[in-house]
Amino acid sequence: MNLKLKIWRQKDARDQGRMVDYNISDVSPDMSFLEMLDVLNEDLNNKGEDPVAFDHDCREGICGMCSLYINGEAHGPDRGVTTCQLHMRKFKDGDTIYIEPFRAKAFPVIKDLVVDRTSFDRIQQAGGFISVNTSGNTQDANAIPIKKHNADLSFDAATCIGCGACVASCKNASAMLFVSAKVSQFALLPQGRVEATERVLNMVKKMDEEGFGACTNTGACEVECPKGISLENIARMNREYLVASMK
Amino acid sequence: MAKSALLKSSLAKKYWMALTGLFLCLFLVGHLLGNLQLLASGDEAALHFNEYAFFMTTNPGVKILSYVTYFSILFHAIDGIVLTIQNRKARPKGYVKNNAAANTIWASRNMAVLGTLILVFIVTHMVNFWSRMHFDENIPLQTVSIDAGDGIQQEFYITTDGSYVPKKQVEDGTLEIRNRTDFYDARAGVKYKEGYKDLYKITVDFFKNPDYGLIATILYALAMLVLAFHLYHGFGSAFQSMGLNNPSYNGLIKNFGKAFAIVVPLMFALIPLYIHFIL
Structure with a gap:
C-alpha cells in the first residue's frame, strides 16, 4: 500500500522543529510500524538525506524503548501493543499518518522522534x-x-x-x-x-x-x-x- | 516533609479537590431538597418555603454549614485553577494531531472549562437571590389575603411567631418596618413582630419577569446542563483521587455518580422551567 506520512523533524533539542511530508509506497500490511520507518529511512539514506531518528530496541514489545504518537495516539490506534508490535494492516492504502514524538516537559525531544x-x-x-x-x-x-x-x-x-x-x-x-x-x-x-x-x-x-x-x-x-x-x-x-x- | 506533602504535592491538591467536590455534592442534595418546595404553589406553599428560607438564614448550625460551603466553592475553584496551570505547564508543546476522543470522555477533558462556567453561574445565582436575601433594603415581606368575615379581603403580613399584622397598620404609619423585616411600633419605637422575607415571591417574579424571565430560565437550565457534565466525570473521579477504588464497588460508584449527575441537575432545572412555563 501507499501512504502519506507527516513526520516531526527536529535537528536537535534546540531546533524549533516542524512536520515534514513523505510519501512511501509498496508498504506490506505485514510490516510492523517500525519496519515501515526502516524502509523510509533506507530510502532517505539512498537519497543522501538525513534519516528519521526514532527509538527502538527489542522489537518484541517488552523493552519499552519504542514510543511515537501515531495519528493522535501513543503507540498508534491498536490497543495493548507497543509501536514495534503495531502492524501496517491497521492502516489503509492512501492513509495519511501523523507521526510525532511523545510530548511532555519532562520528556524533552532530543532529535526528531526521540525523547529523553x-x-x-x-x-x-x-x-x-x-x-x-x-x-x-x-x-x-x-x-x-x-x-x-x-x-x-x-x-x-x-x-x-x-x-x-x-x-x-x-x-x-x-x-x-x-x-x-x-x-x-x-x-x-x-x-x-x-x-x-x-x-x-x-x-x-x-x-x-x-x-x-x-x-x-x-x-x-x-x-x-x-x-x-x-x-x-x-x-x-x-x-x-x-x-x-x-x- | 509529611506535612508539606499533604499540602503541596500534586496528589494532595487532588485530595482537596475530591473532598471539597464531594462536600459540594452533599450541598447540592440539601439545596435541591429545599428548592423542590418551589414546585408547590399557593399561599400555604409560599409560607412553607419562606419559613424554610428563614430557618436556613438564621439557624446557627446551618450558618456554619453555609460557611463551609462558601469555603469549599472557593477552595475547589482556586485549587482547580492552580492544578490547571500546572497541568498546562507539563506539556509546553502540544501535538499537531491528537485523537483524545479515542481514549477519554469529553467531560473529563473539560473539567476546568465546565468548572469556570459553574463558578460564573454561582456568582450570578448569588447576585440574583442570595444578595437580595442578605442586603436588599426593600425586600418584600410575605403577605396573605384573608377574608376577616365581613366579605372584604384584607392583606396581612405573616410574622415569625405565627400571627398576622394588618398591612393597613404599616400603610397608615402605626407600625413601621425597620431592619428590613422588623415591625416597630412607630410611636414607642419598640419592636413588635418580625416578618418573613418573601423569597418565594422574589423567585417567582424573577423567572416570570416579562423582560428577562425567559432568558434567565434558559440560562439557568443551561447552567444545570454544564453542572451535569461536570458531575458526570467529577463524582467518580473524586473517589479515585481519594484512593477509593475497589473492583467490587467501582461499578456501584460509577453508576451512582452517573445517575447523580443526571438526576440532580435535571431536578434543579425543572424548578425555573416550571415557574416560567407552567406556574
Whole structure:
C-alpha cells in the first residue's frame, strides 16, 4: 500500500522543529510500524538525506524503548501493543499518518522522534527499589507466604515497561500510571512494605519535581498503555500517599 | 516533609479537590431538597418555603454549614485553577494531531472549562437571590389575603411567631418596618413582630419577569446542563483521587455518580422551567 506520512523533524533539542511530508509506497500490511520507518529511512539514506531518528530496541514489545504518537495516539490506534508490535494492516492504502514524538516537559525531544525519558529513571532512583542485600544470603523464594491475589496484582503492576505512553496520552502529561505501577509492585508485597512510606513520598516528590502534571482521572493512560496497567494502581498510590503523608 | 506533602504535592491538591467536590455534592442534595418546595404553589406553599428560607438564614448550625460551603466553592475553584496551570505547564508543546476522543470522555477533558462556567453561574445565582436575601433594603415581606368575615379581603403580613399584622397598620404609619423585616411600633419605637422575607415571591417574579424571565430560565437550565457534565466525570473521579477504588464497588460508584449527575441537575432545572412555563 501507499501512504502519506507527516513526520516531526527536529535537528536537535534546540531546533524549533516542524512536520515534514513523505510519501512511501509498496508498504506490506505485514510490516510492523517500525519496519515501515526502516524502509523510509533506507530510502532517505539512498537519497543522501538525513534519516528519521526514532527509538527502538527489542522489537518484541517488552523493552519499552519504542514510543511515537501515531495519528493522535501513543503507540498508534491498536490497543495493548507497543509501536514495534503495531502492524501496517491497521492502516489503509492512501492513509495519511501523523507521526510525532511523545510530548511532555519532562520528556524533552532530543532529535526528531526521540525523547529523553530519563526523568522516569530518576523517579525510580528516588524509591523504586527495595534495599536488600542479595550477595550470598539470598532467601528461599517461598519462605515468606504471600496471598495469591496480591502476588498477581503485584506482578501485573510490574509488567509496566516504562515506555511513557501514559504520559504522552495524558492531557496533563501526568506520570501517575507509571509511578503508581512502580509503587504498587512493591506495596503489595511484604518485602516492599519495609520502605513503603519513604518510597511513595519520595517517588511522588520526584515526579512533581520533574514537571509531570497531576491526575484528572480521564483514564487515557489505561486505554493507551501497551501493558494494560490498571487505574487501580493510581488509586492504590493515592491511598499509600495519603497514609504515608499523615505518619 | 509529611506535612508539606499533604499540602503541596500534586496528589494532595487532588485530595482537596475530591473532598471539597464531594462536600459540594452533599450541598447540592440539601439545596435541591429545599428548592423542590418551589414546585408547590399557593399561599400555604409560599409560607412553607419562606419559613424554610428563614430557618436556613438564621439557624446557627446551618450558618456554619453555609460557611463551609462558601469555603469549599472557593477552595475547589482556586485549587482547580492552580492544578490547571500546572497541568498546562507539563506539556509546553502540544501535538499537531491528537485523537483524545479515542481514549477519554469529553467531560473529563473539560473539567476546568465546565468548572469556570459553574463558578460564573454561582456568582450570578448569588447576585440574583442570595444578595437580595442578605442586603436588599426593600425586600418584600410575605403577605396573605384573608377574608376577616365581613366579605372584604384584607392583606396581612405573616410574622415569625405565627400571627398576622394588618398591612393597613404599616400603610397608615402605626407600625413601621425597620431592619428590613422588623415591625416597630412607630410611636414607642419598640419592636413588635418580625416578618418573613418573601423569597418565594422574589423567585417567582424573577423567572416570570416579562423582560428577562425567559432568558434567565434558559440560562439557568443551561447552567444545570454544564453542572451535569461536570458531575458526570467529577463524582467518580473524586473517589479515585481519594484512593477509593475497589473492583467490587467501582461499578456501584460509577453508576451512582452517573445517575447523580443526571438526576440532580435535571431536578434543579425543572424548578425555573416550571415557574416560567407552567406556574
